[in-house]
Amino acid sequence: MNPSPTCGDVIDAISAYLPVLYFTFSRGRTELLADELGRQWDFLNPGEKNDVRELIRRAETDNPGLFGPRRKNLRRLLQQGIGYHHAGLSPLLKDLVERLYESRLVFVLFCTETFAVGVNFPAASTVFDSCRKWDGREFRSLLNREFFQMAGRAGRRGFDPVGRVYVRIDERFPDQTGFFQEEQVEPVRGRLVISPNTVLSLLHWKTDDEIKRFLERNLAVFQNSRESRQIKNELDGLEMRAGELTQCFCPDRGQPCCQLFRLKLRRELNQLGKRKRRHRPGTKERKEEIHSLMQTARKKCQYKACVDAERKVRRLEDRMHLLHQRVRQLEKHSRNYGRDFENVWRLLERLGYIQDRELLPRGLFALYVHVQEILVTELVFSGILFEVPPVEAVAILAGVDYQPGRDEQVVPPAFNLDRVVHLRQLLLQNGVPEQFCTWSPLPAALAAAWYEGAGFDQLLAMCNLQEGDVFSVLRREIDLLRQMERAAGQDHLLAQLVQDLRRALDRDEVAVMGV
Template sequence: MMPEQAGEFRGFILDDFQKEAINHLLQGSSVLVSAPTGVGKTLIADYLIEEAVKEQRRVVYTAPIKALSNQKFKEFKEWHGAEKIGIITGDVVIQPDAEIIIMTTEIFRNILHQEQERLAGFSHVIFDEIHYLSDEERGTVWEESIIFMPDNLRLLGLSATIPNASELAAWIQEIKGHPVKVVYKQDRVVPLEHYVYHPLTGPASFGHLKKVWQKQKKREAEHGSPPGGARTRNGPDHKELVKAIRRRNGLPALYFIFSRQQCEVKAQELSERFDFLTKDEKERVQEILDRAAKQYNLEKWPTLHRLQPVFLRGIAFHHAGLLPALKEIVETLFGENLIRVMYATETFAVGINYPVRSVCFDAPTKWDGVTFRPMTTLEYFQMAGRAGRRGIDEKGFVYILANLDRYRLEEFPSTNPDDVEELTSRFNLSYNSILNLFHNYKRGEILVILNRNFATYQARNNRVSLENRLDRLAAELEKTRSVICQDWGSLSCPQMRAVALRQLRRKERRLRYIRGKKARRAISAEVRELKESLAKLAERDCSPAEQARCEKRAKTYEKLYKERLSLEEQMRNLQVAGRFEADLEAKAAILEDLNYLDADEKLLPRGLFAMQIYAQELLITELYFAGFFHEWDEDQINAVIVAVDYEPRKGERLPRQLPFEYKPIRKIIRDLIFRHGVGEGEIRFFPSLSPLAYEWSRGCDFFTLTRNAPELQEGDIVSGFRRGIDLLRQIRAACLEEDPPMAAKIKNCMEKMDRDLVQVNL
């Protein structure tokens, strides 16, 4: 049934943009939906999936993070039945041949490289959060997925509001050869109001706070008192902001802090001052906690006992370092409106649909893994968009805690949606991508593929734009020059003549005081030449008004000329075709040196193995072919694998004792970097989890394990173990055909790791 006939779906009245997107999909086009957070983009995907189930077509649903994949898996099972839904996330594989398959975008990219025939019979792929294409670290995965997906497959991309969605759609249409429609939704159903909070003003507009702050700073400079007196000496406080929001009837609130530790600290601080729940609500919280404790065998878990008083006051926190079972408890409480204030890191904003009345930011800057930097406008709206519940709130409210003693005014994000940054390509070539390219394509085809990426498309558009601008500039320069006086710049021009006379007087004054013979001769010659030049040309008779007009035109000409020089420099530096050929050549040479490729660019055994490993492919392959996986026992393999691709948090140290010999691994890493030229940042191995993985593999229970490593967060331990399971699954697939006994050994390793609290509960 067409949406304009249906009018509603699952009890929701379809908005015009939803109907438009669905119509385009049903007519066979791919569709990009660019819309603010919280307006119902996912309803379009849900409609498409329901239609596919009715017509027995197959659909792939990709999500940027495993948590969102898991959430969608549970939702779709409820709606369509467990037998119709499957999930593949690397560490979890359930019903991979089902009609609707949910997977991370990385898994979809891997299937395109390795087993594209598995996509036969699929009609659509849904990319949730497709604006991740601009993510510096992972964006290339989205781009590769679009480039390599079969041309007959149609795409539904769901994106936050981005200004160049049309450019992205035009690129996809060009490389896939079918229509790609863009559907925009500019306005939110529940509008947002944006505030900053400071004790000087309470919740206020940024402009108002700026004026008040500047007055206070001026007063401080004059009288030596701190702005606002003692009350503001330590800056604004999160508890005061929550108090102000509560007075304004702004709860529930989602409070973003870009620090795990501060999420926990602030939740504890708030619980010591506020209690938001009624007696009946507290009883419901206790029921949920008791049920979860029994379900996951957490009755003696100290963390749950420590947090129970916080939960019973309607306060919680959520970040990646939490045990998955605790995340589920928090999300259940939040979903039942039993949490009034949730302190969370940015991961809570990705796709998981828990709207609130108010969103708060503890600071205008965020940690990006390298340094603190101002939030982008896109990041701000992605999180701020959680404010305002459709059908409940008339408005959503967004607050930034404004510590102006610590942050500069220019570090605060724009609250204007028109300032959202454009998507830019992050395409790059990994060793795995290169091996798969050489395995699946000939050299000439590879060069064509490398010119099909979004980066090249954007560069080509930029060149066309620059050429058009240069053409317009040339016309403007010619027009401007034609109306400038022909004597402009010569000594006949009154303006130039006045400048020359001033120079002459300065030189004559200098001549009076110079005593050196050579210097006097040089200045005398300059004075004589200038006088002769002035005598040769008569001054043009121009009125002051004419001179002013002429000067204005000349300044315009000079400005245009400088712009032309700048654009010509950009044109010279802009590379369109062949942008990635040098990188391909350099990495192919390293692969040949490592015996992954032969001289004819055919894959050797090492290359055939590495093309099936999607993280740290060179390190894992070298360890495997050096025989270590055969030498190590199963528990040692598990200890090593959790160290591969592990990125330590600040302050993490190497354990004093490891359950394997570290020296041979370090030698392989050094050889890859210093002998073969692999980038130092491309090899990642840090064994802080290795002793824990070894004990876990040998049957240790989780709470005993965590007591021995209080410096590591429980969620990090679980995610590290699950990442290890993902890598083991890849290694098993890579060696299954050539070495079945090793594949069986790796399977045993996985089973030892994938148990109890580490096992995903779906």
Template sequence: MELTEVSCSEIVEAIQDKLPVLFFVFSRGRTEVLAQDLGRDWDFLNAREKKEVGGKIKEAEAEQPGAFSGPGWRSLRRLLLQGIAYHHAGLLPPVKYLVENLYASRLLWVVFCTETFAAGVNFPAASAVFDSTRKWDGHDFRILQNREFFQMAGRAGRRGFDRIGHAFIRVDSRFPEQTGFFDDKAIEPVSGRLVISPNTVLSLLRYKTDEEIDRFLNENFKMYQLKKRQGLLKEEIEALTGRISEIEAGLCSENGTLTCPVERARARKQLKRLRWKNKNREKDLLQKQIALATPKKCFNSKKCMALSERLREVQTYYQTLRQEYAAITQQVESVFTEYREVRDLLEKLGYVKGREFFARGIFALELHVQEILVTEIAFSGLLEDSEPADAAAILAGIEFIPGKNTRTDILDLPALQQTYLIRHELLKMGVPERFCIWSNLPGSLAYAWYNGATFTELMEMSSLQPGDIFSIFRREIDLLRQIERAAAGNTALIERAQAIRGQLDRDEIALSF
């Protein structure tokens, strides 16, 4: 069913006998806007249900008061009492858990959610509605893949309640092609992905023999897929080679030269095209070539022409396959090339030499995120020599990639400047940018939080949503645990990491569901 440029209220009215519904939206902010719009027109709960929802809300607020005091909570609370909600990664875990709990208790009738909600196997619905089937993938807007669509549409239909599930798409008249093309028989295959990180290389060198490393690089799922496709292409190329030879055997010896009537006719058409394009130099050259060639009489020009056209088609396809084969072969080789490049980089930086591990290599072996950058920060002495709050500010920016509109209060700390210089030097030495991901933007949040700021104050300092701030600190706390393991023997660094972790892991950040 196609619903063209209608409001959420009109959609719900049209499908009100097919509720509850998961309304998939590909923007956090838009989930909230659409929920507020629907809340102005609809209230799905009776007095008994409102009382039950109110009781669950009070329980949640009493258990984790800090999680339910941020901006927007009052509006969401009102919506929950109407049987409406929104759910996205920008919410704190206790808030998301409350929404999920209410939905599982059949007290929510419309939930506006991002696609991550579709991963919850315990959250089926009678219907799934798509606000759009175009999404931003980090680079550009694109149409949903078949598997993405069916992952979300598959939430529709509750076992024991619905004979069938229903999926609806709201169609934007500017993009009429955005529906009617999903095919459950054309689900995109799962692709293998092998990431050669510094930790991967260090672990292989530390714990595997040369034969085991070779097997690891050769027999992973990504390599299996590449080699399988490479083999199929090779077989098809060989078959086409034979087919080309067969066709060529049926052609006369003049084929492909300007003495052949077929080729001369084709050349004269090319002359006309060159005249129209004012390519006089090319036209004159071709004209001379036609004049110099002595035409031969062809007694079977129709057959010759058909074979000639068929040969061109097969040769074109042959070249396409050759190009794909070359690209696949390059990908196969790139796995080994990337491994050697990272291994050589680690040797250049003094982490290892062959199978011999130095202090930096032993330290980085225990890290699983931005191993080189974190190791260099630690070995610079910054984490031990700086004030604990400064060290917390440094580590908050590890692997943080700010969005286009991300804003935080800027913190002018010498420790952040020194971290920037360390990163800059690593880049100058040839360390790939993907191994040096760091931003100073979360620094002010970590500095303030370490020094006792409230979560509400953090939100006032930044454009980040509560869930994003929560994720920054949970990542930092996990990184501090890794540093504690990596710093074996360095009591001062272990104690510093433990102290920072203990100060960060409090109140809203300590919440886990």
């Protein structure tokens, strides 16, 4: 095989072990590799092609325009037994690809790692296009648990005696594989987030003692405390062992007469004699000093026992150094959840959500909102959502908790969203952390157009987002509107407004995945 084999090379080499899940770490690469393979391979016989066409026909009968202008290549690839699957596909297309795969009509499926999470789709083989991924901050090697989550899809019960896992080695990163150990799979770490809703819920439903127990006995605290105790016990044992070993050293250790010390001096002398260090300032003087020290007579003793002990002590010290580093890491990442709780509580008091332990109207509303609760509450209580036309209210709420990707583009809306920008700036100035008031104007025009009756193809023409991302924008807003409807309580005007907005959005293709 070539130093950096193509996907065609890989499939050719493992063609006896299909179907295969071919994992990549970008949406675009799943499509690129599927297209590349489609120019070389066709896995289906005429009967299987007819079965694929029939399943596609049924899907399109229920959902005209299923493939749309962007996915015509996927229709062709599926009829060759090749597919791709990622979060950018519409839910209906993902469902079709999954049904074809389950029907054994897709022999090579290019997919992102999300395909390996939560859904049981085994294969005869799995292939890794790479063992490096972008984690949002940097390119890094896969964790053991990430690798085995995907590799574990190889091997179908009742079909394959063994599952086969292959990694395409990039000649630029020859060390990217061979280091995954199942016994070293990283544990799942608990992570408690103290959000405004967390604080409001605890204060509303729990006693002081129950809150204290919740903050002190959650999984994250337990895991950190347990690991810290284990490290302390190991350090105690290592220090005791090192102490026992050092008892064999005599008082002359480190003196010129000590053979251990003299061995170190000889090693240093050898280093100083190398060409790259020979002419450095101070080298000549240090060599003379070492020669002078070596003139001292060596002590007659059984020094080999000391050499062995020192080697063992050095290994113990290396291990202790690593453990101390881990302790510092745990301390750095440990959270004082009691302090976090108090900080958010004081913030909510300043903003008028709480008085002592009593929830005020803002707090009672935010109690039932589970995403960006402060921002959503302020949009309601500031009157902004009532003072703008419904289409603008829909546009505003679409941006709640939205974090645009680097290259995402959407046509701007026909109206001004400066009031929301100003409200968000006021919240930040009043000490609300950035993560508690995340909002973007980018999806506004999409939600507005959908509210006014635009078709899904029209939405796609307004942006460079993929179908799945547009679905996600609209479904998340529908879910937020449900929360707001519940939070409205006896405020019938607000409840009617958000209900009308939700019903206008929850239609056609988007409603298919609704509840």
